[in-house]
Amino acid sequence: MSTQGRTVSVNRNSSGGNNNSSRPGIDPRAQHDVLTFDVADEEYGLGIEHIREISKFKPITEVPRVPGFVSGIILVRGQVVPVLDLRMRLRLTAVTPSGKSRILVVSRPAATESEAIPEDEREQFGLIVDRVNHVVRINDSEIEPPTVLAGHESEFVAGLSRIKMTEDETSPNPPQRTGTGLAAVEQYRIVILLDLLRVLTFEHAGSLRI
Amino acid sequence: MAEQGSDKLRDEFLSESQEIVEQLNRDLLAMHAASQRHDPSGEGLRVDPDLVNSAFRAVHSLKGLAGLSGVERMMHLSHDLENLLDALRMGKVQLSPSVLDLLFEAIDHYQGICAEVAEHGISAGSAPNRTIDDFIRRVNLAADPEAAAKKAAAAAAAAAPSETPLGDFDLDPAQLAGLTEYEEHRLRENIRMGRNLYRIIGSVPFANLEEEFVNMRESLKPVGEVIAVVPAGLSSSNPELMDVELIFGASQNLPAVTAAISQSPLKVVQVPRRGGAPVPQSQMAPEATGKLDVRGALPSTTTGPDKPSASSQPKDAVVRGDDAPGESGSIKSFTPTVRVDIRKLDHLMNIVGELALVRSGIQVVYDDLRRDRGHAELARKLQDELRRLNRKLDDLQRGIQEVRMVPLSQVFEKLTRVVRQMNRESEKKEIQFVVTGGDTKLDKLMIEELSDPMMHMIRNAIDHGIENRDTRRSRGKPDHGTVAISAEQRGNKVVIEVFDDGNGIDTKRLVQKAIGKGLISEDQARALPREDQLNLIFLPGLSTRETADQSSGRGVGMDVVKTKITRMDGTVNTYSEPGQGTRFTITLPTTLAIIKALVIRTAGRTYAIPLNSVTESLMITYDQIRTVERREVYILRNRTLPLVRLDEMFSLSRPSEQIDPKQGYIVVVKLAQQQLGLLVDDLVGQQDIVIKSLGRTLKGIPGIAGATELGGQQTALVLDVRAVAREAMPRASEAA
Numbered sequence: 001m002s003t004q005g006r007t008v009s010v011n012r013n014s015s016g017g018n019n020n021s022s023r024p025g026i027d028p029r030a031q032h033d034v035l036t037f038d039v040a041d042e043e044y045g046l047g048i049e050h051i052r053e054i055s056k057f058k059p060i061t062e063v064p065r066v067p068g069f070v071s072g073i074i075l076v077r078g079q080v081v082p083v084l085d086l087r088m089r090l091r092l093t094a095v096t097p098s099g100k101s102r103i104l105v106v107s108r109p110a111a112t113e114s115e116a117i118p119e120d121e122r123e124q125f126g127l128i129v130d131r132v133n134h135v136v137r138i139n140d141s142e143i144e145p146p147t148v149l150a151g152h153e154s155e156f157v158a159g160l161s162r163i164k165m166t167e168d169e170t171s172p173n174p175p176q177r178t179g180t181g182l183a184a185v186e187q188y189r190i191v192i193l194l195d196l197l198r199v200l201t202f203e204h205a206g207s208l209r210i
Numbered sequence: 211m212a213e214q215g216s217d218k219l220r221d222e223f224l225s226e227s228q229e230i231v232e233q234l235n236r237d238l239l240a241m242h243a244a245s246q247r248h249d250p251s252g253e254g255l256r257v258d259p260d261l262v263n264s265a266f267r268a269v270h271s272l273k274g275l276a277g278l279s280g281v282e283r284m285m286h287l288s289h290d291l292e293n294l295l296d297a298l299r300m301g302k303v304q305l306s307p308s309v310l311d312l313l314f315e316a317i318d319h320y321q322g323i324c325a326e327v328a329e330h331g332i333s334a335g336s337a338p339n340r341t342i343d344d345f346i347r348r349v350n351l352a353a354d355p356e357a358a359a360k361k362a363a364a365a366a367a368a369a370a371p372s373e374t375p376l377g378d379f380d381l382d383p384a385q386l387a388g389l390t391e392y393e394e395h396r397l398r399e400n401i402r403m404g405r406n407l408y409r410i411i412g413s414v415p416f417a418n419l420e421e422e423f424v425n426m427r428e429s430l431k432p433v434g435e436v437i438a439v440v441p442a443g444l445s446s447s448n449p450e451l452m453d454v455e456l457i458f459g460a461s462q463n464l465p466a467v468t469a470a471i472s473q474s475p476l477k478v479v480q481v482p483r484r485g486g487a488p489v490p491q492s493q494m495a496p497e498a499t500g501k502l503d504v505r506g507a508l509p510s511t512t513t514g515p516d517k518p519s520a521s522s523q524p525k526d527a528v529v530r531g532d533d534a535p536g537e538s539g540s541i542k543s544f545t546p547t548v549r550v551d552i553r554k555l556d557h558l559m560n561i562v563g564e565l566a567l568v569r570s571g572i573q574v575v576y577d578d579l580r581r582d583r584g585h586a587e588l589a590r591k592l593q594d595e596l597r598r599l600n601r602k603l604d605d606l607q608r609g610i611q612e613v614r615m616v617p618l619s620q621v622f623e624k625l626t627r628v629v630r631q632m633n634r635e636s637e638k639k640e641i642q643f644v645v646t647g648g649d650t651k652l653d654k655l656m657i658e659e660l661s662d663p664m665m666h667m668i669r670n671a672i673d674h675g676i677e678n679r680d681t682r683r684s685r686g687k688p689d690h691g692t693v694a695i696s697a698e699q700r701g702n703k704v705v706i707e708v709f710d711d712g713n714g715i716d717t718k719r720l721v722q723k724a725i726g727k728g729l730i731s732e733d734q735a736r737a738l739p740r741e742d743q744l745n746l747i748f749l750p751g752l753s754t755r756e757t758a759d760q761s762s763g764r765g766v767g768m769d770v771v772k773t774k775i776t777r778m779d780g781t782v783n784t785y786s787e788p789g790q791g792t793r794f795t796i797t798l799p800t801t802l803a804i805i806k807a808l809v810i811r812t813a814g815r816t817y818a819i820p821l822n823s824v825t826e827s828l829m830i831t832y833d834q835i836r837t838v839e840r841r842e843v844y845i846l847r848n849r850t851l852p853l854v855r856l857d858e859m860f861s862l863s864r865p866s867e868q869i870d871p872k873q874g875y876i877v878v879v880k881l882a883q884q885q886l887g888l889l890v891d892d893l894v895g896q897q898d899i900v901i902k903s904l905g906r907t908l909k910g911i912p913g914i915a916g917a918t919e920l921g922g923q924q925t926a927l928v929l930d931v932r933a934v935a936r937e938a939m940p941r942a943s944e945a946a
Contacts, residue, residue: 059924059925061925061927063908063927064860064913065861065914066908066911070908073917073925075917075925079902080903080916081905082908123907200907204908204911205911
């Protein structure tokens with residue numbers, strides 16, 4: 001990807017890497033491949049290591065007595081996979097899924113570094129997104145901490161990353177990705193990196209029972 | 211006993227005894243290995259108490275199993291071995307190489323008995339057998355050294371100078387003394403047939419001893435006969451190897467025999483006839499020869515070479531050269547049994563479930579095809595094939611279910627041992643333990659889950675149920691209390707009863723306790739019918755006894771019992787008469803994996819209700835619904851049936867066109883003695899379903915047991931009827 005090796009210092013407190021170094025799992029020199037996708041007109045990203053598959057939208061079996069953002073369950077290769085509506089999980093406006101809607105099947109990341117669950121034994125979840133964009137490579141040093149976001153918005157955010165747009169993206173019909181008001185630079189777009197573990201951690205009526 | 215029944219008994223006996231004998235063998239090998247690691251020059255070998263105990267348990271289990279199955283010879287053998295191992299355990303007898311050899315020989319006898327039972331049935335295991343009687347005598351001598359010494363002296367006095375009938379060949383006398391009667395017989399036969407004798411010497415890895423012997427035997431078989439295998443202990447040069455020596459008879463010459471085992475690192479030496487070249491001794495580790503001498507130092511044979519019949523010789527847990535059934539061990543297993551991880555069966559079961567979905571898919575194709583006139587003939591053929599597929603799928607499903615089923619005797623036997631032990635420990639009580647229906651089968655997972663609850667109940671029955679002898683006398687009961695467990699299959703349920711003829715449950719004290727602990731109020735207590743008072747025993751924290759002892763805890767038992775059984779979709783009922791006794795009745799479904807379900811729809815959603823909790827379903831119009839104390843009920847055959855609207859319970863929003871249904875269905879479900887009607891929109895039909903877990907995050911949603919695939923890519927939730935009922939009728943289900 002074209003962003004490789006470039007340092008964009010538009011941060012308020014500049015030299016992005018240093019104050020990021022305390023964030024778990026982020027090494028300022030490391031790079032991440034991130035799958036980006038749209039949810040309610042904003043672009044989000046998840047490390048591709050979490051993505052198990054991208055599934056077309058399919059009927060979801062509703063489950064009672066769970067938080068509203070749990071759309072229900074689907075079966076993926078015979079296994080029950082809970083599906084979360086990412087719009088509702090992120091407390092954004094709900095819409096009915098369109099033809100571009102996809103279900104990202106992700107596996108739950110380890111809660112601690114010592115928690116070593118083999119990949120195929122990790123619990124899987126489906127995340128409903130409005131549309132899937134593409135994979136970009138992000139320098140960890142370019143990631144801003146979520147503190148720039150106000151209040152609860154930052155709850156599920158691991159960081160923000162600026163991504164230089166490719167030629168064809170900038171020209172014809174640029175989607176409204178400037179909505180956050182943070183990025184005024186036209187040729188860059190903001191990708192909100194999700195804290196997947198937080199997104200996937202929640203309780204329901206039965207959780208408190210043994 | 212019916213032919214088929216005895217076949218089953220035999221198979222179960224074989225597979226179980228095989229398993230235990232293998233365990234015993236492993237223990238002995240470990241014991242042997244442990245003893246070799248330490249200086250054997252001291253008095254007796256080092257004993258690892260854990261291994262001796264484990265071996266003791268194995269023999270003990272074999273005794274129980276043999277007793278249960280009526281294989282008397284094995285029972286006697288085990289009984290006396292148990293004494294020997296007990297003496298070892300208690301340090302009354304030192305572990306010597308000869309004792310170890312005796313124990314190893316026991317393995318051969320066990321396998322011999324198994325082989326006979328496998329071939330001729332259980333009754334063959336009861337016929338007297340001189341070899342085993344001989345062996346038992348030697349075991350008893352070893353177990354009682356004092357008596358042994360006397361016996362040995364007597365034997366020495368009586369011993370006539372023994373003949374040396376095999377003098378033609380230059381065989382090591384110590385080795386000859388080590389042969390069993392049978393081996394010696396085969397040796398004579400080989401000589402009589404004019405065959406050459408060979409010693410095949412070498413070392414084999416200790417780790418896969420048995421495999422090596424199989425290979426060796428396989429390659430040697432075409433050339434001649436393995437007369438005896440003499441394991442000579444661990445190799446002096448490499449502790450992972452074992453020195454072995456085979457005595458081999460063949461009419462072929464040395465090169466032919468050598469060629470037969472050219473693949474293995476064994477050396478073949480021809481045993482010269484007297485007057486011929488001397489046998490090179492160098493190939494045999496001197497230590498090994500020493501061991502053979504020690505081997506002869508059994509209490510009864512310390513006085514030197516004696517009559518072969520009295521010295522049928524122990525050897526290691528390895529093969530011997532013969533094919534005679536019963537006479538000696540074989541490393542072949544006698545039952546064609548495979549042990550399988552239960553998860554693999556679950557996986558297979560899932561595949562069967564998915565195949566059933568494929569079947570439904572084909573059914574749809576068939577329906578389309580049938581409507582098309584041009585393809586009537588094809589449709590008919592497809593239908594035939596579909597029917598066949600259905601039958602085979604059913605067979606497959608039943609087959610896998612059958613594999614998962616194991617007899618309850620697996621649990622009952624453990625209980626028998628516990629009772630035996632408690633009986634031994636208690637002086638004031640005498641227990642007669644009656645077990646029936648051990649051949650009733652349940653899903654393997656359930657059998658495992660049942661083990662602890664049953665143990666609790668039996669301990670309770672003995673500790674709290676059965677009275678002291680004096681009390682029993684004063685009540686006019688027989689001295690010995692009876693504790694009985696029985697099991698039987700009734701339809702698709704298994705009913706297990708635990709009975710004792712003791713005190714019975716003192717409901718007055720139980721109620722007082724419950725009030726005292728604040729579990730129920732006095733008003734509630736007054737309103738409780740006796741049956742429900744008895745069920746208080748299942749509340750956590752209630753025990754009718756102030757003191758706790760080590761075996762039956764402090765009232766933690768019965769609520770755990772209930773929880774476990776409930777989790778298996780089972781129920782427990784209690785009947786008790788003061789002074790007469792107590793009877794617990796446990797009812798369990800036979801299988802867990804695939805269940806029949808009633809598929810329903812309500813508020814546009816599809817749910818599956820396990821059919822085993824459904825008693826009936828009926829169509830009603832909503833104006834037939836009555837209200838009692840603001841709760842909806844339906845009068846079903848003069849009984850008031852409380853109703854629950856499933857959509858309301860689950861807060862399911864209705865599509866606008868379905869908002870005010872005029873008619874629907876009541877699915878009547880049963881929870882213990884209580885009934886409940888689930889009000890739903892529509893019945894879809896019955897279907898076999900495989901319940902899938904909702905996974906870590908979603909599990910535990912009240913009222914939902916899991917999810918299932920219905921075919922046509924449709925997924926539905928499976929209702930947890932028990933939880934739904936508990937929620938709808940909290941008071942009624944408490945007592946259930």
